[in-house]
Amino acid sequence: MRLKPSIVYLCSATLSLIIVCYVLQLWRADISIPFAYEWRDIKQGGQAIDSIGSNDAILFYALFKGIYENGWYLHNPNVGMPVGLDMHDYPMADSLHFLLFKTLCYITSDFFTAANLFFLIGFPLTALTTLFAFRELKISDPMALVCSLLFTFLPYHFLRGEQHLFLASYYLVPLMMTVILWAINKERLFVFPSRGGFLPCGVTSKGWLSILVCLLMGCGGVYYALFGVFFLVIGALIFQRGWKELFPSVTFVSIIFLTLLTNIIPTILFVAAHGRNLSVADHLKADGEIYGLKLIQMILPVMHHRIEAFSDFSAYYYNHAPLVTENVTATLGLVGSAGFIALVFWQLGMRWRTKNDHLLTQLSTMNLAAVLLATVGGVSSVLCFGISSLVRCYNRMSVYIELFALIALALTLERHRPEAQGKDSSHVAWFMCLAALLIVGIFDQTTDFFIPPYKQSAASFYNDKHFIHRIESEVPAGSMIFELPYIPFPEGRPGGLSLFRPYLHSHQLRWSYGSLPGREGDDWVRNVAFSDGNLAGVVERIIANGFKGIYIDRALMPEHVEVEEALSKIVGAAPIESENGRQAFFSLQKITQ
Numbered sequence: 001m002r003l004k005p006s007i008v009y010l011c012s013a014t015l016s017l018i019i020v021c022y023v024l025q026l027w028r029a030d031i032s033i034p035f036a037y038e039w040r041d042i043k044q045g046g047q048a049i050d051s052i053g054s055n056d057a058i059l060f061y062a063l064f065k066g067i068y069e070n071g072w073y074l075h076n077p078n079v080g081m082p083v084g085l086d087m088h089d090y091p092m093a094d095s096l097h098f099l100l101f102k103t104l105c106y107i108t109s110d111f112f113t114a115a116n117l118f119f120l121i122g123f124p125l126t127a128l129t130t131l132f133a134f135r136e137l138k139i140s141d142p143m144a145l146v147c148s149l150l151f152t153f154l155p156y157h158f159l160r161g162e163q164h165l166f167l168a169s170y171y172l173v174p175l176m177m178t179v180i181l182w183a184i185n186k187e188r189l190f191v192f193p194s195r196g197g198f199l200p201c202g203v204t205s206k207g208w209l210s211i212l213v214c215l216l217m218g219c220g221g222v223y224y225a226l227f228g229v230f231f232l233v234i235g236a237l238i239f240q241r242g243w244k245e246l247f248p249s250v251t252f253v254s255i256i257f258l259t260l261l262t263n264i265i266p267t268i269l270f271v272a273a274h275g276r277n278l279s280v281a282d283h284l285k286a287d288g289e290i291y292g293l294k295l296i297q298m299i300l301p302v303m304h305h306r307i308e309a310f311s312d313f314s315a316y317y318y319n320h321a322p323l324v325t326e327n328v329t330a331t332l333g334l335v336g337s338a339g340f341i342a343l344v345f346w347q348l349g350m351r352w353r354t355k356n357d358h359l360l361t362q363l364s365t366m367n368l369a370a371v372l373l374a375t376v377g378g379v380s381s382v383l384c385f386g387i388s389s390l391v392r393c394y395n396r397m398s399v400y401i402e403l404f405a406l407i408a409l410a411l412t413l414e415r416h417r418p419e420a421q422g423k424d425s426s427h428v429a430w431f432m433c434l435a436a437l438l439i440v441g442i443f444d445q446t447t448d449f450f451i452p453p454y455k456q457s458a459a460s461f462y463n464d465k466h467f468i469h470r471i472e473s474e475v476p477a478g479s480m481i482f483e484l485p486y487i488p489f490p491e492g493r494p495g496g497l498s499l500f501r502p503y504l505h506s507h508q509l510r511w512s513y514g515s516l517p518g519r520e521g522d523d524w525v526r527n528v529a530f531s532d533g534n535l536a537g538v539v540e541r542i543i544a545n546g547f548k549g550i551y552i553d554r555a556l557m558p559e560h561v562e563v564e565e566a567l568s569k570i571v572g573a574a575p576i577e578s579e580n581g582r583q584a585f586f587s588l589q590k591i592t593q
Contacts, residue, residue: 218259
């Protein structure tokens with residue numbers, strides 16, 4: 001069944017916005033307060049807040065504020081003092097996402113609002129791109145619409161959330177899968193011989209679209225791009241013969257790699273000038289297994305499922321099984337799990353008639369390849385131990401596996417779709433079945449746990465905002481503030497990124513946290529912070545370097561009582577405290593005067 005395309009796409013985008021509004025209860029939200037300023041404790045559930053849960057989200061907000069104030073994320077003169085934050089040692093191939101965020105900042109004039117809108121826009125974008133992918137596979141519009149919404153509302157989308165905002169932005173994955181299937185199935189993408197011009201071959205409209213998708217993938221993060229390359233290679237090795245068939249896959253792989261390389265050119269130039277920093281992104285070789293994909297976690301119900309028995313079972317596994325890390329986000333949901341199991345059976349030789357048997361064989365092959373690569377102890381472990389552990393979180397492959405599963409399910413169910421000339425009653429029954437599939441799928445894949453802790457986030461947000469404004473009234477504009485405790489950036493101990501919170505609310509101060517290890521700024525801060533417990537010497541050194549105050553995050557410093565007592569004697573005054581008692585600040589103005 002084919003409807004007018006504009007109507008189908010409008011329905012997909014509209015329904016995605018309605019569903020996300022319902023799941024997140026957006027009518028309770030203040031769009032100017034970041035959704036993940038506080039984060040629910042996934043282990044305890046309910047209203048419990050994870051004391052370190054918003055860690056990664058705070059990093060994103062800091063990078064976003066840096067873009068808002070300085071134009072880009074690579075250098076920020078307001079953190080990492082006395083030198084400033086320089087991100088060249090920590091390359092991110094996410095220029096597409098940063099540009100989208102920068103555009104939202106121009107529109108909203110508020111980087112917190114822009115961050116929330118960035119997350120929310122991901123839902124209709126994913127629904128639209130997935131709908132396009134399914135329609136390209138000649139799947140009927142009603143079925144394509146249902147599958148696009150199920151893929152959009154994966155538990156992965158919410159559990160990543162603003163914590164891992166760019167991973168939650170997986171709207172390019174369906175387009176990449178379309179390009180992969182075009183290449184495998186010998187779609188007319190390139191024309192030989194060339195019709196003239198600067199290219200060695202002619203390029204069709206689908207060829208140009210494929211090139212654009214590969215360019216965007218190379219600017220949309222390393223993991224989804226490299227997984228796309230992996231499937232292009234698998235498809236070329238198994239399903240393509242001869243150089244003309246291989247040409248599209250080779251071309252697309254080359255474009256993705258070149259685009260990824262272009263994204264990190266600033267880092268390459270920086271390293272050439274300043275030397276390689278071995279202290280950054282030094283991941284363990286075992287990380288490939290620690291953050292690998294676990295089959296059971298794909299099949300398990302989402303944590304805090306709406307059905308209590310399902311919730312209890314997932315919680316029991318979470319609390320007792322080993323290697324439960326971020327792979328808890330990999331659950332496929334009931335519908336996706338059915339499609340995944342169908343692909344496994346198909347690969348084992350248990351076949352049934354579908355709308356496209358050949359395509360299902362290709363999907364089952366790629367599904368098997370994905371599992372062999374990403375599973376704990378699989379090929380990923382060989383790569384981490386034998387080549388490099390820079391790419392280590394192979395559980396993120398679950399997004400591609402979910403897409404395979406939904407396509408397989410759609411192809412299987414489409415065979416039972418009534419013909420256009422069929423009875424009206426059969427069409428009504430078909431639409432009712434699809435509606436039931438969507439409702440059951442959304443019910444299964446979402447949970448009240450996904451509702452951001454709006455009240456707690458607002459309380460912490462305004463506590464921090466008011467406290468930083470008090471600090472700004474205590475010291476001159478442009479002052480540097482030394483932060484305690486010292487925690488390495490960005491991968492220090494849990495919760496360390498909370499030291500970016502004062503910067504998020506500051507308009508005229510500069511902060512010590514945020515220098516990358518192995519460079520001058522971090523070396524200086526670390527040496528000062530660990531001056532053999534000589535707080536008087538610490539104060540003397542930071543004053544000599546122009547700092548005007550000391551900020552303490554008590555939640556990160558168990559020994560803060562002793563430290564504050566000693567500082568009170570040195571400074572000659574008690575600290576000012578935040579409303580919730582978490583932060584303290586000592587002004588050094590009297591000493592410097």
